Amino acid sequence: MEKEWDQEIIQHYIDNGIEESTGLEYKGADSLDKSDGKKKEIAKDVSGMANASGGLIFYGIQEYQEKSHKHKPEKIDPIDRTQYSKEWLEQVIASNIQPPISGFTIYPVPINTGTDHVVYVVEVPQSMTAHQVTQNKDYRYYIRLNFEVIPMEDYQIRDVMNRANKPDVVVEFKYIVITDIGSIHEYKLGIKIINKSHLLVNHCMLEFSFPDLKKHDGSDAVMYEVIPDYSSDKIWVKKESGSIHVVYRSDDVLFPKQEKEIGDIFTLQYKFNRDIFNNLNRYPKIKWTLYADDMIPKNGEMSVPHCF
Numbered sequence: 001m002e003k004e005w006d007q008e009i010i011q012h013y014i015d016n017g018i019e020e021s022t023g024l025e026y027k028g029a030d031s032l033d034k035s036d037g038k039k040k041e042i043a044k045d046v047s048g049m050a051n052a053s054g055g056l057i058f059y060g061i062q063e064y065q066e067k068s069h070k071h072k073p074e075k076i077d078p079i080d081r082t083q084y085s086k087e088w089l090e091q092v093i094a095s096n097i098q099p100p101i102s103g104f105t106i107y108p109v110p111i112n113t114g115t116d117h118v119v120y121v122v123e124v125p126q127s128m129t130a131h132q133v134t135q136n137k138d139y140r141y142y143i144r145l146n147f148e149v150i151p152m153e154d155y156q157i158r159d160v161m162n163r164a165n166k167p168d169v170v171v172e173f174k175y176i177v178i179t180d181i182g183s184i185h186e187y188k189l190g191i192k193i194i195n196k197s198h199l200l201v202n203h204c205m206l207e208f209s210f211p212d213l214k215k216h217d218g219s220d221a222v223m224y225e226v227i228p229d230y231s232s233d234k235i236w237v238k239k240e241s242g243s244i245h246v247v248y249r250s251d252d253v254l255f256p257k258q259e260k261e262i263g264d265i266f267t268l269q270y271k272f273n274r275d276i277f278n279n280l281n282r283y284p285k286i287k288w289t290l291y292a293d294d295m296i297p298k299n300g301e302m303s304v305p306h307c308f
Contacts, residue, residue: 005107005121013073014061020071020147023055028062028077032084040135042089043096046124047131048142048149050101051160053196054126055144059089060111060119071147078117081108089120096135101127128164128198130157168197169254169292171206173302191262193290195254201292204250206262208288209243254292 012018020026025045032038049055062077064070086108094100107121130152132141141152143160152160176188195201236247248262289299 005109007076007109007111007119010058010061010076010109010111010119010121013058014075017069017072020063021055022052022144022146023049025049025055025057025144026061026063026073027057027059029060029079032059032079032089036136039092039096040133040138042092043133043135043138044142044149045144046093046101046104046122047097047133048144049124050104050127050131051141051152051156052126052144054124057122057124058119059122060109076111076119078111079120080116081118082116086120089122093122096133097131098134099129099131101125101131126163127160130160163197166197167195167199167201167292167295169201169204169290169295170194170196170298171288171290173208173286173288191248192259193250193254193262194259195256195292198256199293200256201254203291203293204254205291206248206288207246207291208286209240209245210286 018024027045031041045057049057058073060077060079061073062075064072064074086106089106093104101124103125105123107123108118109121111117111119130141132139141157142149143152143156170193172190172192172194174190174192176190178188191206193204193206234249234251236249238245250260254260285301287299287301289297291297
């Protein structure tokens with residue numbers, strides 16, 4: 001059964017100013033044209049989204065041109081379906097991308113009943129292989145990142161082509177404020193591990209560390225506490241010189257597309273001395289590394305929160 005798109009849902013995106021992202025793009029009516037250049041742009045947009053994480057492309061919504069509202073939808077800018085039919089758009093996508101993208105769907109959404117004006121909603125799935133644009137003998141691979149579609153680097157192509165064979169697990173950190181009174185700022189560290197792939201993940205391990213600022217600068221700028229401070233079969237906590245090191249090992253599998261919250265056992269308490277903290281040379285960061293079966297380990301960092 002097809003998803004029910006209508007003008008009211010389209011208008012919701014505009015009224016709520018839902019901004020473009022890696023998985024959402026707005027295109028005005030002039031994006032559809034029978035020239036080779038426009039066909040190439042369509043192929044880039046669709047293949048770039050499939051090579052990223054999949055998502056939605058709206059053909060028939062104009063975004064603001066003003067810098068302050070850039071990447072937000074301004075108004076419906078409908079397509080004349082007698083000039084550019086759903087079948088024509090399907091053919092442009094199918095004939096200018098190799099290998100063909102399986103499973104993309106185009107929904108024509110009528111604008112103002114009784115007219116031939118529509119918005120085309122193109123649902124693009126995340127692909128299990130990399131797709132290249134063949135229009136104008138381009139033969140390049142593209143990927144959508146945030147607000148733009150850019151040529152892919154070699155490692156990105158390899159990563160995409162390995163989606164069907166290797167798991168893709170990510171970690172998300174966030175801070176949830178518990179107390180914010182005076183100089184006391186208490187946070188709960190939220191940690192979520194997400195299996196984005198179509199493969200079962202049997203083993204997963206997350207290592208991360210955050211600095212003990214009292215040891216870093218010899219002041220009371222910030223004091224950290226980990227509650228509870230203990231080790232178990234799946235959690236290991238160790239206070240090392242200048243930092244607190246945590247290792248989490250999964251005790252069960254992660255099914256495809258499953259998310260798992262693991263941050264409930266951690267509470268970090270901060271006691272701020274604002275003047276000293278403001279004079280630090282740089283804000284400290286949490287550093288992390290994630291392992292999952294035979295996935296290439298991922299690592300990253302995020303800033304420690306501060307309230308001023």
